[in-house]
Amino acid sequence: METAATETGKEIGFATALVRLSHLVQQVFAEVSRERELTPQQAQLLCMLIDGPIGMTELSRLLNLEKSSLTGLVDRVERRGLVARARDSHDRRACRIAVTEQGSRTGADAHQAVITRLEALAEEVPPADKRLLADVVAQMLAVREGG
């Protein structure tokens, strides 16, 4: 079995490490969201829209959510003035969700805070190890998408 020993004597397997890491990231994300009076789902939505507007169907795929669930989520974030539905110029059934100016600020700010805190937790990790880890992640994501 693959294990990792720490100075505290704990040993954890590879998959267990991934699960723990996931919890850690979720906690950081929850903290950052809460400080901005957002739910984690709302913050995730904003972060997802930073690079440009996205339609509901594509968003539901990216967030792994049913479209009907997304409707409500977008409703609540729209009600707070952080995103807006815009008509799609080529398909009158469709709409594109875009961040407002305030939503853009909040989303970028939250995104940066998450990055900063995660980097802080890895302050002592050598850059080469970080690069390797990012490579491993990219590889796993490729497997998921390809397979």
Added chain:
Amino acid sequence: METAATETGKEIGFATALVRLSHLVQQVFAEVSRERELTPQQAQLLCMLIDGPIGMTELSRLLNLEKSSLTGLVDRVERRGLVARARDSHDRRACRIAVTEQGSRTGADAHQAVITRLEALAEEVPPADKRLLADVVAQMLAVREGG
């Protein structure tokens, strides 16, 4: 900036890799839970109890949940016969949540399925890299707990 290049030309930073990895783990966990007709939260609760009974206060700390939220979660899982509240022999205010036999089977099964699928996604990753990643995670968790 720390970046990682994949064969598809995508480059992602270290912190971004952690966030993506977290999503991946969450998706795997959601799939495994759903196949067992559990919510991710319910499955997580079961997994948490595999190694023995835990009290509500400690559980709420481990799950990062308010105690009042945990009450409902435990209620629903108890109603399905997967866990049971037992009196604490030394403190009559407290109770300890324990898995039932069925809950134990379901929890262990779900846990194993998550491990198996994550390992499958990392099939091509060299063992040495996996160990390194587990070490890095252990180190980050230590920072979080220590700081």
Added chain:
DNA sequence: TATTGTTATACTCTATAACTATA
């Protein structure tokens, strides 16, 4: 007084099924 856990309340999140409008 402090701690353990629950209740009451109000939202948010989520899925399923049925629907409208457009392609």
Added chain:
DNA sequence: TATAGTTATAGAGTATAACAATA
């Protein structure tokens, strides 16, 4: 017919505040 998105409904998850029982 198929697709984009919404509505209706029901249940699950969550936090805050107030509470009961015990330490």
